[in-house]
Amino acid sequence: MKKYDAIIIGFGKGGKTLAGFLAGKGQNVALIEKSDKMYGGTCINIGCIPTKKLVDSTKVLKNKGLSGIEEKERFYEESINNKNTLIGALRGKNYEMLATKENIDIYDGFGSFASKNIVNIESNGENVQIEGEKIFINTGSTAIIPGIKGIKESNHVYTSTSIMELKELPKKLTILGAGYIGLEFASMYADFGSEVTVIDLAQRLMPREDEEIADRAKAIFEAKGIKFLLESKIEEIIDKNGKGYVQISQGANNSEIESDAILVAIGRKPNTEGLNLEAAGVKTDEKGAVVVDETLKTAADNIWAMGDVKGGLQFTYISLDDFRIIRDNLYNGGNRTVNDRNVIPYSVFINPPLSRVGMTESEAIAKGYEVKTGRLEAMAIPKAKIEGVTDGLLKAVIDAKTDKILGCTLLCNTSHEMINIVAAAIKAEQKYTFLKDMIFTHPTMSEALNDLFGSVK
């Protein structure tokens, strides 16, 4: 049996970065990936990169001024092809980068534990076993498919992965779930020209976000024709006359939505099925996520987990930071833990994007802070006018006692870049006046932070 210093199960963000790092330290590394379409993991192949490439294409469509449905359908197909070319190139590069390293072996196959040091790799019915001193689980997550009647039988149901393989633009797209994926796909497909309906159980859109900003985002969505059916229960999906029909109930009212495609986006679950974690003494929680301590170690003392598989926030940059925690604790004599991740910005790539760091006003008040707030309409930003994207609203929440920034939500063009500046100011524990008086280049969206923080009262 071949022996390794480290075995990594799953070619995700944390895993591939760790493989390269450990190889650089002279360790012999085995990296196991179950699909040759997934080298580089979710982000590159079926997540962040393909979705944002498609979002970017919708901007080209707008600039080209295409309006006829046939033109839009052709453009959509072209966009899917361009996206496939991009991810194919990235996947190849990701594979090559590690496969060309002398002390990394990449195994194609499904990894599972035979014991705490032995991993079985199954490929086309054949099994190979390898032994590892340290083992890292980086198997990611998969779309949850709820037990709705008819969902498995319908030919019109897609996940975020399979819908991006569809070359025909769905004329009528129904989305189950108004979370990150639901909203990003709603915004993108509406921009491509689909008629989009979004269904969610929740009472309001984005219940965790600032209410005024969530309402503004909803108004922007509705202005482009997206319909929302909230507080709605999906009862059944039925195929008839070449279409899929989603039957829903809202209180005592029942209705049916005709759809060419139905996207299921109600969340993603950790990929722990089939890993045979019990054989290694690794524990999972009630959602199937690998249980780890604050240094990402599992219940087995030679096994760690990183990325989506360990539950919690599902972002590529969290998986990358998981790698940093493991790296620093294994090699740099560090003492980093997940507990020092106190500033985590995020963006939902709708159009314009919604980005946030820290608390909303109501969260801060609920936590007992006395707050001051700043507020700025995107319309007032010169760069927004230049770019012709003036929809949106920006808000900042300040601790009235210390003048420190407690949180910030930005719904405006390029907010996904601006939010990192605010996150850096919070991380550096600066007062809000730091951004109010900072010298920014002009004309940029970032300079709006002068006015946003200047409006604090």
Ligand SMILES: Cc1cc2nc3c(=O)[nH]c(=O)nc-3n(C[C@H](O)[C@H](O)[C@H](O)COP(=O)(O)OP(=O)(O)OC[C@H]3O[C@@H](n4cnc5c(N)ncnc54)[C@H](O)[C@@H]3O)c2cc1C
């Ligand atoms: C549509 C979509 C859009 C997204 N957009 C963003 C975004 O804009 N920004 C952002 O930060 N995050 C985004 N995310 C989330 C982000 O993609 C994930 O959080 C991140 O990719 C998770 O990385 P990971 O390291 O956990 O593992 P992954 O990248 O998921 O990799 C896990 C790998 O393990 C393999 N695998 C699984 N089981 C086994 C096994 N038993 N044996 C061998 N191999 C196995 C899988 O095939 C996969 O390649 C998006 C996700 C989706 C689905």
Ligand SMILES: NC(=O)c1ccc[n+]([C@@H]2O[C@H](COP(=O)([O-])OP(=O)(O)OC[C@H]3O[C@@H](n4cnc5c(N)ncnc54)[C@H](O)[C@@H]3O)[C@@H](O)[C@H]2O)c1
């Ligand atoms: N921009 C980004 O960073 C980005 C983009 C896409 C995905 N992601 C990651 O992927 C993860 C998964 O995204 P997601 O959108 O699938 O999940 P999510 O958890 O963000 O949202 C799920 C939504 O589905 C709703 N829901 C749950 N059960 C339902 C049901 N039976 N009927 C109707 N609605 C129901 C919930 O109320 C919620 O609004 C996210 O948590 C995020 O971390 C990140």
